[in-house]
Amino acid sequence: MTSTGTVRLEVNQDSGGKVASLVLDNPTRRNAMGRAMYATIPDLVAEVDQSPDIRVLLIRGEGREAFCAGSNIAEFRDHRLGDAHLGYDELEHQAIDALAACRVPVVACIRGACMGGGVGLALAADLRYAADDALFSVPPGFLGIGYSLDSVERLLATVGRSSATELLLTARRLDADEARRIGLIHEVVTVDRLDEVVAERCATIAALAPMTLRAARAALAGRPDAVALTDACFHSADLVEGISAFEQSRRPQFGNR
Incomplete structure (x- = not known):
């Protein structure tokens, strides 16, 4: 069987x-x-x-x-x-x-x-x-x-x-x-x-910025959306959070947005 x-x-x-x-x-x-x-x-x-x-x-x-x-x-x-x-x-x-x-x-x-x-x-x-x-x-x-x-x-x-x-x-x-x-x-x-x-x-x-990882994976795979995904990182709330966390000497809490 x-x-x-x-x-x-x-x-x-x-x-x-x-x-x-x-x-x-x-x-x-x-x-x-x-x-x-x-x-x-x-x-x-x-x-x-x-x-x-x-x-x-x-x-x-x-x-x-x-x-x-x-x-x-x-x-x-x-x-x-x-x-x-x-x-x-x-x-x-x-x-x-x-x-x-x-x-x-x-x-x-x-x-x-x-x-x-x-x-x-x-x-x-x-x-x-x-x-x-x-x-x-x-x-x-x-x-x-x-x-x-x-x-x-x-x-x-x-x-x-x-x-x-x-x-x-x-x-x-x-x-x-x-x-x-x-x-x-x-x-x-x-x-x-x-x-x-x-x-x-x-x-x-899991603790890293999801949008950054998504863009990096697209770039590594040579996908056509890599440019747009990379650009989106610079317009994200997660980038603001990452900068704030660095300035405040704390761990960032990324929201995938």
């Missing part, structure tokens, strides 16, 4: 509602992504986009064994052979694009396996923090499928041509330290401290 799994959105109350978690929940298959799971993500990201309070979206896998072991191979015979792959790939594409275009910064918290489509999801995040037990691989060559062109482009932009070529043409596994060395992840943390450190990083991001 195929385990389809679910994806759910949780607002972290310890953050004062400023951090939400997107949880990939299919632990019997190491959080492998099924069609229904991919299809859920755009609507959940839209909920985050519509929230006036959420400042950071954290993506993680359920349990301690895996972030995401890729797409659910149990669905491939019915949904990825021949032209059937087009509908499947579109669901995956829409999910990853929704994460990449999210209104707030996206942080990936990675422990255990991060393979194939899991790497694609992680690459859609702005920041990636991994436990020292994390393993990374891009193994479509073991199955004979084509890897998402968008994910190839993100991998190339993240780790450079040399490392991207090796990952795609050898399908070998990287441990967390090597993934950090090539720039696939930003920081390696011991397993027992991962949640604590990621919570600290998210709290740091």
Whole structure:
């Protein structure tokens, strides 16, 4: 019987509602992504986009064994052979694009396996923090499928041509330290401290001016709205608050306006 799994959105109350978690929940298959799971993500990201309070979206896998072991191979015979792959790939594409275009910064918290489509999801995040037990691989060559062109482009932009070529043409596994060395992840943390450190990083991001971060992310992505978003910062109440806080030697309280 195929385990389809679910994806759910949780607002972290310890953050004062400023951090939400997107949880990939299919632990019997190491959080492998099924069609229904991919299809859920755009609507959940839209909920985050519509929230006036959420400042950071954290993506993680359920349990301690895996972030995401890729797409659910149990669905491939019915949904990825021949032209059937087009509908499947579109669901995956829409999910990853929704994460990449999210209104707030996206942080990936990675422990255990991060393979194939899991790497694609992680690459859609702005920041990636991994436990020292994390393993990374891009193994479509073991199955004979084509890897998402968008994910190839993100991998190339993240780790450079040399490392991207090796990952795609050898399908070998990287441990967390090597993934950090090539720039696939930003920081390696011991397993027992991962949640604590990621919570600290998210709290740091959540305390910054949201409009400034939105403009910076647009500029980094080369989006055409980057100029307008940057200009909007100079007309914002948050800039007035930032200047006042500096003058008064206190922490700013940004209102995202």
